[in-house]
Amino acid sequence: MSDLGLTHVALPSSNLERSIEFYARYARMEVVHRREGAVWLSDKTRPFVIVLLAASEVSNPLVPFAHLGVGCESREEVERLSSLAESEGCLVGGPNDYGPPVGYWSFIRDPDGHTLEVSFGQEVGLTVERAGKESDS
Numbered sequence: 001m002s003d004l005g006l007t008h009v010a011l012p013s014s015n016l017e018r019s020i021e022f023y024a025r026y027a028r029m030e031v032v033h034r035r036e037g038a039v040w041l042s043d044k045t046r047p048f049v050i051v052l053l054a055a056s057e058v059s060n061p062l063v064p065f066a067h068l069g070v071g072c073e074s075r076e077e078v079e080r081l082s083s084l085a086e087s088e089g090c091l092v093g094g095p096n097d098y099g100p101p102v103g104y105w106s107f108i109r110d111p112d113g114h115t116l117e118v119s120f121g122q123e124v125g126l127t128v129e130r131a132g133k134e135s136d137s
Contacts, residue, residue: 003047008040009068011114012055018111019052026081026108026116027070043070061113064092069117071124075104081118082106101127 013019016039023029023041029050033040037054050068062068072078078095085091085108092115094106103121110116 007047008049008051010051010053011062012058012112013052014055014058014112016052016054022110023050023116026085026110026118027068058112058114061110062115063113064107064115067107067115067117069119069122071122072118072120075120078104078106078118078120081108085109 020031020039020041027041027043029041029043031039032042032044032049039052040049041052042049072081075095082091082095085106090109092107092109095104096106097104100121101123103119103123105117105119105122108116108118
């Protein structure tokens with residue numbers, strides 16, 4: 001893997017362990033690096049991490065429509081995560097079906113108020129692939 005292009009997003013976290021558990025549960029991410037006051041989380045599908053930085057409080061969380069987006073393998077997985085989030089009191093909205101290229105999605109609030117979108121059917125990969133082919137022409 002190469003460290004070219006977008007490599008990370010850094011977010012403040014008032015409780016690193018609680019945030020690690022959230023992103024493991026809702027985004028299949030795990031700690032790939034840890035140091036005093038910071039952790040790097042990755043789903044190991046590409047060279048990209050969420051950097052969680054310890055903070056005494058989070059005063060400016062990512063809120064809809066600012067969000068992190070995670071693609072799921074099925075509509076059923078979006079529904080499962082949405083139901084879990086609803087039962088845990090952190091579902092912001094959804095699931096919603098906006099059709100191509102936006103797909104089926106929900107917004108979920110992390111422990112510090114940052115928004116995570118879980119989705120199925122977004123065409124990000126196809127759109128980027130098409131744009132690459134067009135620039136090669």
